Amino acid sequence: MVALQQTKIVKMNIELRDKIESALAEIRPFLVQDGGDVGLVSFTETKVEIKFLGACTDCAVNKMTLTNGVEATIKRFAPQIEHVVLVS
Numbered sequence: 001m002v003a004l005q006q007t008k009i010v011k012m013n014i015e016l017r018d019k020i021e022s023a024l025a026e027i028r029p030f031l032v033q034d035g036g037d038v039g040l041v042s043f044t045e046t047k048v049e050i051k052f053l054g055a056c057t058d059c060a061v062n063k064m065t066l067t068n069g070v071e072a073t074i075k076r077f078a079p080q081i082e083h084v085v086l087v088s
Helices: 002-033 062-077
Strands: 036-043 047-054 083-086
Touching: 002 036, 002 047, 002 062, 047 062, 062 083
Parallel strands: 047 083
Antiparallel strands: 036 047
């Protein structure tokens, strides 16, 4: 019984990771166009930690990009996500 529950949890985590990665793949071309990128650091059922790379790390509008671009896209792909946090 425990092994079955763990299998379901692993499957749910893989599905959620895939949704998050799909969201990042959708937003990535816009970031790359400006010399930046975004990477997934970690996630839980309700929280995603991302890291900006390249030009995005020092960009003056990266907070807006986080909220209006990355967070909005992730939440569209995975509505259960409540928080998207930028880590360094």
